[in-house]
Amino acid sequence: MTLQNKHIYLDYNATCPQLPQVTAAMQDVVETAFGNPSSLHWAGRNARRKLDDARDTIAHYFGVDAGSVVFTSGGTESNNMVIQGMIAGSASGHIVLSAIEHPAVLQAVEQWCKRYPDWSFTLVKPDKDGRIDAETFMAACQDDTKLACLMWVNNETGVIQPVFEVSKACRERGISFFVDAVQALGKFEINLQQLDADFVSFSAHKIGGPRGVGALVMRRGVSLESLMIGGGQERGRRSGTENVAGVYGFATALGLQDFAPIQSLRDMFESKLLAALPDVCIFGQAHLRTANTSMFCVPGLEGETLLMQMDLMGFAVASGSACSSGKREPSHVLLAMGLPEQQARSSLRVSFGLEHDEATVYALITALCKIKARLRQMSGR
Ligand SMILES: Cc1ncc(COP(=O)(O)O)c(C=O)c1O
Structure with a gap:
């Protein structure tokens, strides 16, 4: 050849490239479930059913409750939701993050800490092979550290980071742990019960789903200051009429790639x-x-x-x-x-x-x- x-x-x-099965499933939702899922009539109920189905499929895939899944417009929004939501929710604090995070984490932390000077952050560098050492990462945590951010897989090098070790250590020290899992999806099995992080972000287009669709999975009982204020969708965590076809496409893509x-x-x-x-x-x-x-x-x-x-x-x-x-x-x-x-x-x-x-x-x-x-x-x- x-x-x-x-x-x-x-x-x-x-x-x-978007998978053909995803396009077909989305097309069906666009045509048959076009209602606003918040509407009480039949069209709204049809859309709500599709939205609930997608949420159940995604929650089941990750091993979490459906109530933990918040739909967003993608990895960038999910990441910003965590950083901005944490900083807006507390007058002061400290964040530890790796120096190799995606700009949607790195720059969000830098800019929001500049805006709120009672918040500060420490960057942890990787070794020469691009891997963060879990002990070095935890050694950067201080008494006032409220959030630790470590991506699961780096988007440039593909290097897998020690998120399980860091998750366990954060739990022991009472620090909220956030994992950007955008590049992990589709690369290996993901069980969020085992990972036990407070926040995990995903994006549909990295696995053949639609662009502009993602999710933030939040541990049961944790909360974040909401950035999107409005109709109170997603249990008040992210207002805005849901992209039903998009999230249905996301759910369809899971496991195919x-x-x-x-x-x-x-x-x-x-x-x-x-x-x-x-x-x-x-x-x-x-x-x-x-x-x-x-x-x-x-x-x-x-x-x-x-x-x-x-x-x-x-x-x-x-x-x-x-x-x-x-x-x-x-x-x-x-x-x-x-x-x-x-x-x-x-x-x-x-x-x-x-x-x-x-x-x-x-x-x-x-x-x-x-x-x-x-x-x-x-x-x-
Ligand atoms: C690790 C990582 N986080 C976040 C994002 C942003 O995701 P999105 O394109 O859905 O906004 C990307 C996209 O390249 C990424 O690779």
């Missing part, structure tokens, strides 16, 4: 990459990463340039830099891991999906080698 002149999507950590079998393909890609380009450095130990993610740097080449060249050849991959105020900034995750700025700027992330096969890997390696040779020739090195 030749993959020449085809578009190959290798950016599943950014978003996944299992990334675990991709690991052998990802490992094959990495060994072939190292054989073809021995100066490449792959971040994070393979057994501590989710099955579909490879982040690596190609020394001497700008990640952004590589990405654009790959794009011209039909490959959609991500680079290790983010756009901030119109400037390309190197990844805060790689910098926190201790990488020099130049190396952080030379990085690329490939995140595989279920449709990929060995032909994808060969085409990808060939493209990377060609681009590297061309760019080296152009720069005269």
Whole structure:
């Protein structure tokens, strides 16, 4: 099979193509359950039933009560709900968080602590492999620490974090624990009873559900200051007419996208990459990463340039830099891991999906080698 002149999507950590079963289920809800779930008439009741079904399916999947699931517009809103809700709910306090959190946690904490100076925070750096040490993390907690935030899986490196150890330690010390599980969903089994965190955030589009739909799972009995004030939907925790088709699509997607079998393909890609380009450095130990993610740097080449060249050849991959105020900034995750700025700027992330096969890997390696040779020739090195 030749993959020449085809578009190959290798950016599943950014978003996944929506699954056809999800689209069909959503279409059905749009047509048959269009009412406002808060309305008392038949149309409202139809919509309410779909909403309840979706909530039950999601709660069952995570091993929690339906009342623990709050629907939101995605991972960003769920994360902000926790940070802003905690800070708004108390005059002062301290937050411990990893330095590799998604900006929807990191920047929310930074900005809200600036606005409320009686709140402060401590960032905990990962080791050189991108993993947070649970003991170091807990050592950053103070007597006034009210919230600890540790993502389950890092979106850039795919490195799995020690959330179980931190959850247990937080419980012993009476600290609320928040886990951003957006990149964990679909990567392995998730049982929230075992995790025992106070808040866990999810996003539907990382598993083939719709974009703009997510959930925050809250431990029974915990509360947060509500950000969205209005009609009192979601038990007063998040006002606003519910996106019934969206959450139904989310519930439909659960369990359909299992990334675990991709690991052998990802490992094959990495060994072939190292054989073809021995100066490449792959971040994070393979057994501590989710099955579909490879982040690596190609020394001497700008990640952004590589990405654009790959794009011209039909490959959609991500680079290790983010756009901030119109400037390309190197990844805060790689910098926190201790990488020099130049190396952080030379990085690329490939995140595989279920449709990929060995032909994808060969085409990808060939493209990377060609681009590297061309760019080296152009720069005269
Ligand atoms: C770890 C993590 N948290 C939060 C988000 C934000 O989720 P959403 O795109 O649903 O707002 C993402 C999305 O990339 C993510 O990877």
